[in-house]
Amino acid sequence: MTRSSSLLIVVPLLGACLWTTPEQAAEDALPYDGREGPTHMPGYPCLACHSEEHSPGDEVFVLAGTVYERAGDAWGLQGAEVRVTDEAGHELSVVTNEAGNFMVRDGDGDGEDDERGRGETRIGFKLDWPLRVEVRHGERVRHMRSRIHREGSCATCHVLGAPSATSAGPIFLVEDPP
Amino acid sequence: MTMRARSRLALVIAWASASALAACTGPDPGTADVRLLDVAAYRAHVHAVLEPSCATLDCHGDPGRPLRLYAETGLREDDSLRSAKAPLTDAEAIANVESAAGLDPEVRADESRVLLKPLAERAGGMHHVGGDIWQTRDDDAYVCVAAWLAGGLDADAQAACSRAAAAVALPPED
DSSP states (O other): OOHHHHHHHHHHHHHHHHHOOHHHHHHHTSOOOSOOGGGSSTTSOGGGTSSSSOOTTSOOOSEEEEEEEETTOSSOOTTOEEEEEETTOOEEEEEOOTTSEEEEEESSOBSSOSBTTTTEEEESSOOOSSEEEEEEETTEEEEOSSOBSSOOBHHHHSOSSSOBTTBOOSEEEEOOOO | OOHHHHHHHHHHHHHHHHHHHHOSSOOOTTOSBTTSOOHHHIIIIIHHHHHHHHOSTTTTTSTTSSSOOBOTTSBOSSHHHHHTTOOOOHHHHHHHHHHHHHHSTTSBGGGOHHHHTTBOGGGTOOOOTTOOSBOSTTSHHHHHHHHHHTTOOOHHHHHHHHHHHHHTOOOOOO
């Protein structure tokens, strides 16, 4: 192999290592669904594209996810309330949109869902981790047993599909009998 | 206990035995070799302290992180354990102990990052991406884990473990 042909192989490989960040790789791994706005990509880790470190989608969230009525549902549950309490006792509430998505962002807000229907709330305080979470819809309530210590994308741990060794499965309200 | 669990337990026992034979003098309190860790004591007293505070899927339940920990509500060794909502298995408990022992195998117990990372820096701890979990060395959780690492979970330390576990206890399943 000549020196020039070696360079043809090595330089692109080196470039791929130098110019693909972990954040970009996480974004590239997502199957874009072609939609825009707050109903797109339900069930996928929102902060892969909407975090302070990496935000090609412009919108930056501190916490975001998708709620389903049942674990195997293809579409999320609209109107579910996600209540979050942080370590300092701050409380916030956000109601899921038509895709089941919800998102929380820093800003001038009081932690109440101020854009009802869009699935978004703004908080006027810095979240003090860990977080305790419960989800409500009508009379149904589910409490998340463990606390969230650092991950703002619910779907990082609540991966679509069946629960597994590394995933608790999607966030859902109704558990079907085995 | 599965064959895999038995072989891991045998490995831990062999390691512990070799270390004990190699020692010329008995360990001082707080300076015991962290490889001499007690799996039964971990299960009985320490796991309930570490699971809620450390072993969530977004922290040390991530298999890529140092001090990888298995837990009922976190990382499982097998998919079926999650769907069965099975309690921590022997193999998982042994793997957790190996993980703690392997983090800093050459240091004294009181220098292990298992203790220093969750301890606040102002109390002599180390920077921890997951934040300050224990504020002082008097924190019950610190006392519990320090005693376990040093190989001496006496009655006082066990009481500290119980208080620490109660303070971070997980709510019951809905």
